[in-house]
Every structure is written in structure tokens, then in C-alpha cells.
Amino acid sequence: MSAVRLEVTRGPQAGKVFEFPAHDTFIFGRSGECHCAIPDDPYISANHFLLEANPPDCELRDLGSKNGTRVNGELCGGRTKGEDHRQAAKRARPVRLKDGDLITAGQTEFKVSLPRPDPGPATKTLARPAASAPGEALPQVPGWRVEKEVAKGGMGTVYLAFREGDGERTALKVVRPEAARMNKHLIDLFLREMKVSLGLRHPNIVRFLDEGFSDGVFYFAMEFCESGSAAELMEKNGGRLELSLAGRIAAQALEGLGYAHSRSIVHRDLKPHNILLHGEGPALQAKLADFGIAKDFSLAGMSGMTASGSGGGTLYFMPKEQLRDFRKTRPVSDVFSLGACLYNMLTNEPVYDFESVADPCLAVLQDKVVPIGRRGVRLPEPVAAVIDKSVAPDMSRRFQTAAEFRQALQSVLP
Amino acid sequence: MRLSLSKKRRFSCACLSDLGRKRSGNEDAWHADPERGLFLVADGMGGQSCGEVASRAVAEELPKALLEALAARPEADGPAVEQALRAAIAACSASLRERSRQDPRLRGMGSTVVLALFHGPCATIAHLGDSRAYLMDKGRLQRLTRDHNLASLLLDLKKITPEEAADHPGRHRLTRHVGMETTAVADVRTLRCKGAGRLLLCSDGLSGMLPDQRIAELLRENPDPESACRGLVAAANKAGGEDNITVLVADWSPAGKAAA
Numbered sequence: 072m073s074a075v076r077l078e079v080t081r082g083p084q085a086g087k088v089f090e091f092p093a094h095d096t097f098i099f100g101r102s103g104e105c106h107c108a109i110p111d112d113p114y115i116s117a118n119h120f121l122l123e124a125n126p127p128d129c130e131l132r133d134l135g136s137k138n139g140t141r142v143n144g145e146l147c148g149g150r151t152k153g154e155d156h157r158q159a160a161k162r163a164r165p166v167r168l169k170d171g172d173l174i175t176a177g178q179t180e181f182k183v184s185l186p187r188p189d190p191g192p193a194t195k196t197l198a199r200p201a202a203s204a205p206g207e208a209l210p211q212v213p214g215w216r217v218e219k220e221v222a223k224g225g226m227g228t229v230y231l232a233f234r235e236g237d238g239e240r241t242a243l244k245v246v247r248p249e250a251a252r253m254n255k256h257l258i259d260l261f262l263r264e265m266k267v268s269l270g271l272r273h274p275n276i277v278r279f280l281d282e283g284f285s286d287g288v289f290y291f292a293m294e295f296c297e298s299g300s301a302a303e304l305m306e307k308n309g310g311r312l313e314l315s316l317a318g319r320i321a322a323q324a325l326e327g328l329g330y331a332h333s334r335s336i337v338h339r340d341l342k343p344h345n346i347l348l349h350g351e352g353p354a355l356q357a358k359l360a361d362f363g364i365a366k367d368f369s370l371a372g373m374s375g376m377t378a379s380g381s382g383g384g385t386l387y388f389m390p391k392e393q394l395r396d397f398r399k400t401r402p403v404s405d406v407f408s409l410g411a412c413l414y415n416m417l418t419n420e421p422v423y424d425f426e427s428v429a430d431p432c433l434a435v436l437q438d439k440v441v442p443i444g445r446r447g448v449r450l451p452e453p454v455a456a457v458i459d460k461s462v463a464p465d466m467s468r469r470f471q472t473a474a475e476f477r478q479a480l481q482s483v484l485p
Numbered sequence: 486m487r488l489s490l491s492k493k494r495r496f497s498c499a500c501l502s503d504l505g506r507k508r509s510g511n512e513d514a515w516h517a518d519p520e521r522g523l524f525l526v527a528d529g530m531g532g533q534s535c536g537e538v539a540s541r542a543v544a545e546e547l548p549k550a551l552l553e554a555l556a557a558r559p560e561a562d563g564p565a566v567e568q569a570l571r572a573a574i575a576a577c578s579a580s581l582r583e584r585s586r587q588d589p590r591l592r593g594m595g596s597t598v599v600l601a602l603f604h605g606p607c608a609t610i611a612h613l614g615d616s617r618a619y620l621m622d623k624g625r626l627q628r629l630t631r632d633h634n635l636a637s638l639l640l641d642l643k644k645i646t647p648e649e650a651a652d653h654p655g656r657h658r659l660t661r662h663v664g665m666e667t668t669a670v671a672d673v674r675t676l677r678c679k680g681a682g683r684l685l686l687c688s689d690g691l692s693g694m695l696p697d698q699r700i701a702e703l704l705r706e707n708p709d710p711e712s713a714c715r716g717l718v719a720a721a722n723k724a725g726g727e728d729n730i731t732v733l734v735a736d737w738s739p740a741g742k743a744a745a
Contacts (some may be wrong), residue, residue: 268686307695395639395655429670429672430660431665431667432638432660432661437642
């Protein structure tokens with residue numbers, strides 16, 4: 072068994088089983104919106120407790136319920152006199168569950184079954200960086216020969232490296248978390264989250280070849296894309312790309328995006344810098360990079376930037392719903408971001424009118440999207456209509472899937 | 486300009502910048518020039534050592550640029566000072582952004598800033614980000630700045646309630662800061678400061694740890710700026726010390742009298 076399992080052993084829904092093979096959340100309560108709802112039990116609150124399963128681990132947190140939640144008979148959370156549910160929820164501490172634990176809320180009892188932890192491969196080690204040139208330091212990664220630094224970004228440094236043995240070229244990304252916030256649980260959580268993204272296999276997604284953690288840094292060996300990123304290509308071309316080229320890049324990126332969405336993975340940080348390119352001319356292939364790293368890194372609480380009050384990256388490609396609440400980011404949010412990338416590749420302008428507001432976030436929150444036709448670039452009307460639809464502020468007016476967007480785009484491209 | 490304030494007011498000020506209890510480095514910076522009545526606090530961001538570079542650049546370069554701009558306009562009045570402040574902060578932001586673009590090691594760096602400049606009978610306050618300015622007037626604490634973060638913005642737009650704003654994840658996401666991608670538009674206001682009074686500038690390591698009411702109590706309990714700074718920092722650390730804490734307390738009184 073590799074999933075966290077929750078079996079209702081007592082109460083109106085006795086016999087029902089909930090399984091969580093991957094990272095997931097589960098809310099129990101009286102409200103119809105809960106994953107397991109018991110509307111008729113007066114001892115249960117509307118939203119009673121939250122369970123976060125991340126096999127092989129599982130945590131429970133009371134959501135400020137009136138009568139509290141019991142684990143093996145011991146009360147965890149619940150309101151005290153004069154407290155409302157928000158205050159009680161804020162005070163409640165998460166409880167790490169063990170295999171066989173019994174959870175009781177109102178008349179309902181659950182039994183928790185946890186999978187055995189996967190011992191995983193032997194820990195890989197990353198030697199401390201060795202000085203290679205004055206003022207420079209290259210990391211030494213077992214199995215890889217690091218040649219030179221090729222880029223540095225907010226999330227870490229990328230090196231060109233070759234696999235020992237077959238000489239396969241890689242872009243080796245080294246990410247250093249905020250040291251003071253590190254602990255074993257966070258490292259495990261991050262690497263486990265990353266495994267889902269690492270498993271993506273598609274011609275339009277940058278492939279991961281290896282990963283590990285040691286001496287305070289994470290490293291990820293990724294397929295090397297020798298033609299750089301769409302952002303670099305824009306720069307080489309003086310800012311804008313021709314419709315035929317930008318359209319081809321976007322359509323290919325949408326292929327990769329659709330595949331990731333079919334595996335329930337949302338990118339959340341699509342931008343021309345994250346669309347990498349392989350080959351040239353007719354053989355040019357677009358590949359989406361950095362699936363999961365930025366999101367999982369900050370969610371796991373290891374981003375010093377997040378903690379210290381970050382500017383939070385670019386707003387150029389971000390839909391409103393993601394800015395308002397990043398937890399609400401859905402596949403349709405990635406559709407917006409990719410539409411914004413195409414818009415940017417064609418116009419060298421952001422989709423939003425940032426100049427009209429003092430606070431750039433206001434442009435996003437107040438739907439100040441500029442129709443692409445007003446950016447002074449001559450585009451066939453149907454193409455402009457497809458792009459405008461992809462970046463509609465109201466998500467219900469957008470293409471709902473990457474496939475829908477790609478089909479519409481391909482049908483209007485010259 | 487050789488600010489007329491030095492002739493009209495005496496300042497007694499103190500500043501304390503503390504690591505807090507959770508951070509390994511201090512990314513806050515400050516500047517105090519009681520001669521000219523210019524005070525500033527900056528809180529850097531950007532991970533690794535970038536935040537420190539950013540806040541230090543703001544604390545060193547902004548006062549210099551501002552005083553140079555005003556030196557050319559000795560008769561500058563309130564609106565002119567406000568304009569000079571806006572322009573100096575926007576230029577400082579563009580320069581920081583350019584530096585961050587040029588040097589990949591500094592990519593993503595930025596800083597908050599809160600600045601007070603006394604002139605004539607007035608003080609002009611400018612800020613970007615979530616570092617704050619407070620005025621203590623006749624024992625009453627008044628917050629002079631509105632945090633530039635996503636939670637405040639959503640609250641202004643009535644998209645969330647004040648209760649939700651209190652622990653909304655957007656309170657850590659700055660909507661304006663020095664070094665931002667688009668033109669930095671600082672909020673600037675000018676107030677009349679007659680007689681004696683007390684100004685507090687601080688990073689969110691203080692305001693994120695203590696409610697305004699507690700800050701007011703500590704300012705009232707500690708009559709001299711140095712003990713006020715010590716009291717505020719100690720209380721913020723006692724409340725958790727989640728971030729670097731910088732507090733600058735400036736007391737003023739009419740020239741010829743000792744500062745309050």
C-alpha cells in the first residue's frame with residue numbers, strides 16, 4: 072500500500088474509505104462543500120477538521136470546531152469560551168498522525184492507515200564547492216562534471232555539466248534554501264513534492280535527469296536546451312517575434328502544458344524565461360521548464376524571499392485569481408499565463424496597463440488588460456481574438472484547457 | 486537646500502537595528518541626519534545577501550540624491566519637497582532595478598523605504614513597501630503610512646475583510662518597493678509639526694510583531710529615544726522576533742529648548 076487511507080469505522084458513513092495516493096487535502100464537516108459531509112450531526116461544525124495527506128505522512132488540524140477533534144481520545148483543538156472559529160483555528164496545532172490512529176468528531180470515527188515509508192535511494196552527496204577560478208566556485212556533484220556557470224536567477228544558479236560515463240550534457244540547477252529555515256522534514260517534503268514534477272515525460276517539457284540534496288543545497292540535472300529561452304530569443308530579435316515563430320512556440324508549449332495538466336500539475340510561473348528552446352529553424356522545439364520548483368519551494372516554506380516579504384516575481388503573466396489567492400491557481404490560470412507569454416512575444420509589452428496605476432497589482436486586480444490590437448502590432452483579426460480570449464480576466468471567458476487554446480490558435484495561424 | 490529646520494528645531498534621536506530571533510543576517514538599514522532633519526529606514530529583500538545590498542544602497546544613496554536635488558532649490562516649499570521626494574525615490578528604484586538586471590547575483594533584490602524630511606513648519610513622509618512611520622502627538626499614536634502589500638490592497642478594494650487581512654498570505658507580498666519592475670510611485674504626505682513631538686520609523690520586524698496599541702504604550706513609557714528603541718526591540722523579540730527589527734525614534738522640540 073502506498074496511499075494514506077482513511078476508513079470510517081463509526082457513524083452515518085461507516086464503511087466508507089478515502090484513499091490519498093498523492094499529496095492531497097481532505098475536509099470533514101457538516102457543510103456540503105466538505106469532502107466528507109455529515110449534515111445531520113449537531114456535534115460537528117460546518118468545517119470541522121482538515122487532514123493533509125502526503126504519503127507516507129499525514130497531519131490533522133482542527134478548523135476551530137465547536138467541540139474539537141479527538142485523536143485516540145485526546146482533544147486536539149476546538150473553541151474555548153468566547154472564541155470564534157477563526158481564533159480557535161489559528162490557535163490549533165497540527166497533529167502528526169500515526170498508523171492505526173483513531174480520529175473522532177461528533178458521532179463519526181475514522182481509522183488512519185499509513186503506508187510504510189519508502190527508504191528511497193541512498194543519499195546522494197554534494198561536495199562543498201571547490202574554487203576553480205579566482206572569485207568563482209563550481210559545485211562538485213557526484214556523477215556529473217560541472218563545467219561552467221551559465222545563468223543565475225532568483226531560485227538558484229544553473230551550470231553546464233556533463234554526465235560521467237556517457238557525457239550527456241545537462242543544465243544543472245543548484246538551489247540554496249534560506250539556511251536558517253531548513254530542517255529534515257522540509258527537505259523530505261520538498262523532494263517528495265518534486266518527484267511528481269520530476270516524473271513528467273513529454274517532448275515539450277524539459278526532462279529532469281537527476282536530483283539530490285546535500286550540504287545545504289538542492290540540485291537538479293535537467294535536459295540542456297542549447298537555443299536558450301524564448302525571452303533570450305526575443306532579445307536577439309530586438310524585442311518582438313514574428314507571428315509564425317511565436318505562434319509555433321506557443322502551440323508547442325501548450326502541448327506540454329496540456330500533458331502536465333492531465334497529470335494534475337499546474338505550472339504557476341509561466342513566462343518566456345521558462346520556455347526553453349531546442350534546435351533551430353523548422354526543427355525548433357519549445358520546452359516548458361521549472362515545473363514545480365518555484366511553487367514547491369515556497370510552499371515548503373524554504374524560500375527566504377517569501378518569508379521576508381518578497382516582491383513576488385513578475386505580474387506580467389499572472390492572472391487575477393492567482394494574485395488574489397495562489398491556492399486557487401488552476402489549469403485555466405496557466406492558460407492565461409501562456410496567452411500572456413504569446414502576447415508578450417508578439418508585442419514586447421505586458422498584457423496589463425501598468426502605467427495607469429501607482430500600484431501594479433491594481434492593474435491585475437482591476438482587469439486592466441489591453442486588447443492586443445491596441446499595441447500597434449499588425450495581426451490578423453482572428454489571431455488577435457484568440458489571444459484576447461486566452462487572457463480574459465474573467466476565467467470563465469477564457470479557453471478552459473490548454474488543448475482548447477492550442478486548437479483555436481492553430482486554426483488561425485498562417 | 487540647507488534646511489531651515491535646523492534653525493527651527495532640535496532633534497534628539499536614536500536608532501536600533503536588531504537581528505531578531507529567527508534570521509541569520511540583518512537586511513535592514515537606516516540613516517539619521519538630525520542636522521538636516523532627515524530620517525530613513527529600509528528593509529531589504531531578495532534572498533541570500535541581495536536584501537542587504539539593496540537596503541544599504543537605499544540608505545546611502547537616497548538621502549544624498551535627495552539633498553542634492555533640494556540644494557538646487559533652496560526656496561522649496563511643501564509641494565516642491567514632495568515632488569523632489571517622489572522623483573528621488575523613483576530614480577533610486579530605477580537605479581536599483583538596473584543594477585539587479587546587470588548583475589545576475591543581485592537579481593530580484595529590492596527594498597522598502599520609509600523616509601521623513603522636516604522642513605519649515607512641516608515634515609514630509611514618503612514610503613514604498615511595508616516599513617512604517619508613526620507620529621506620537623500628545624500621547625496619541627497615529628500611523629502615517631499604509632502598507633503596500635497585497636492584503637492591504639485587497640482590503641481597500643473590499644475583496645477581503647479586516648479579519649481576513651490579518652492573516653492573509655498576501656500581507657507578505659509587497660505591491661510597491663524600491664527596485665520594482667514598473668515605475669515606483671511613492672506615497673508622500675506632508676504634515677505640520679508644531680511645538681514638540683515624536684516620530685517613529687520602523688521595519689515590519691516591529692509592526693508585524695506588535696499591535697499599534699502596544700507600540701503606543703512603549704513609546705509613552707519610555708521618554709527618551711534610546712530607551713524607547715530598546716523597549717520596542719525587546720518587546721518585538723519577546724513576541725517572537727520573526728524578522729529583523731529596526732526602529733528609529735526622533736523627538737523634536739523648538740530650537741532653543743531641549744528635545745522632549
